[in-house]
Amino acid sequence: MKRHVFSTAAFSGAFIAAATFASPAVAQERYITIGTGGQTGVYYVVGQSVCRMVNRGSDEHNIRCNAPSTGGSVANVNGMKSGELDMGVVQSDVQYRAYHGESNFEEGAWEDMRAVFTMHGEPLTVVARADSGIEDISDFPGKRVNIGNPGSGQRNTMDVVMDAFGWDEDTFALASQLDAAEQAAALSDNNIDAMVYVVGHPNGSIQEATTTIDARLVSVTGEEIDGLIEEYPYYTRSVIPGGLYRGNDEDVETFGVAATFVSSTAVDEDIVYETVKAVFENFDRFKRLHPAFENLNEEDMISDGLTAPLHDGAARYYRERGWIE
Structure with a gap:
């Protein structure tokens, strides 16, 4: 199983369509x-x-x-299923569950989902106030924890973690459901003791949390986590390197998923083909747009974390490049 290590570099819309001709001109x-x-x-x-x-x-x-802000992985799947979205960024575990009809998608497998490519690895990142007494995720019982908003990838992952530990919302002094944009401020204002985020690094929200107050990234380890990694093919052990955030000089062990880019059979083959082509034929430029993209490589992007079949448009481009048969 691949081990993701996250490194640092430098940071960084309106519509996709296919060319169809009403007339020659x-x-x-x-x-x-x-x-x-x-x-x-x-x-x-x-x-x-x-x-x-x-x-x-x-x-x-x-x-x-066009790529507007949304509620995250589960919301993106539901948006694609309803036709409101045509493509979306989805955690690898959410992709698996949606395609197989599990967890949030027990109403039925979404067999029309199609994989396009995989992006960066994403560890479950736990940030706790230094005065919270939280040294490891096992210290969560009795604390005020933001477990994530419904429909988000972090909430989906936290539900799995909570089940593995035998926890429910009553385990915590407070189980808040703030979205990603709200939780750093809640931590800084002492409204919660810890926040969780499934995200690539470095990340602006975690930068905010660790800059405004004394806060630390804490490990997510133990027999329960080992069991999840062994049971589910989309989870990997991860390390968040020290030095990315103020006051966090040591590496932190955790586990996580990968961000994947998906679509559906309802989206025209040519649209997906041109989208994939635009990314891979401008690959060096693309990788410079965010630190989480720095270590991307083509081989991993067309294989890791993809549990739904490849979209015909993506497969067509990969065959042209000789990457798949």
Whole structure:
């Protein structure tokens, strides 16, 4: 199983469409939307970055792209299923559950989901106030913890962790359900003792939390976590390197998932083909748009964490490049 290590570098929209011709001289644009996440998270940057690459070539392929902020992984899946979104960024575990009809998706497997590529690794990151007494995730009982808003990737992962430890919401003094954009301020204002975030690093929200108060990243380890990694193919052990955030000089062990980019059979093959082509033929430029993209490589992106079948448009491009048969 692959082990993700997160490193640092430098940080960094309106519509996707396919070229269909009403006449030899006039091209009609179609517009689609990519679901992302909170504006402080890397999912938002992923969507914006993909759109930026696509829109650079819009004069040639008549494709434009919009990537608004959304509620996260589960919300993106539901948005694609309803037709409100055409593509989306989704945690690898959420992709698996949606395609197989498990957990949040027990109403039925979404067999029309299609994988496009994998992005960065994402550890479950726990940030606790220095005065909270939390040294490890096992210290959560009796504390005020933001477990994440319903529909978000962190809430989905925390539900799994809570089940593994035998916890429910009554285990905590407070189980708040703030979204990613709200939790750093809540930690700083002493409204919660700890926040959880499934996210690539470095991250602006965690930077905010560790800069405004004394806060530490705490480990997510133990027999319960070992069991989750052994049971589920989409989880990996992860290390968040020390030195990324103020007051956190030591490496922190945890586990996590990967961010994946997905679509559905309802989205035209040419649209997905041009989207994938725009990313991989501007790959060096794309990787410079956020530190979490620094260590991306093509081989991992077309294989790791993809539990749904490849979209026909993505597969077509990968075959042209000789990456798959």
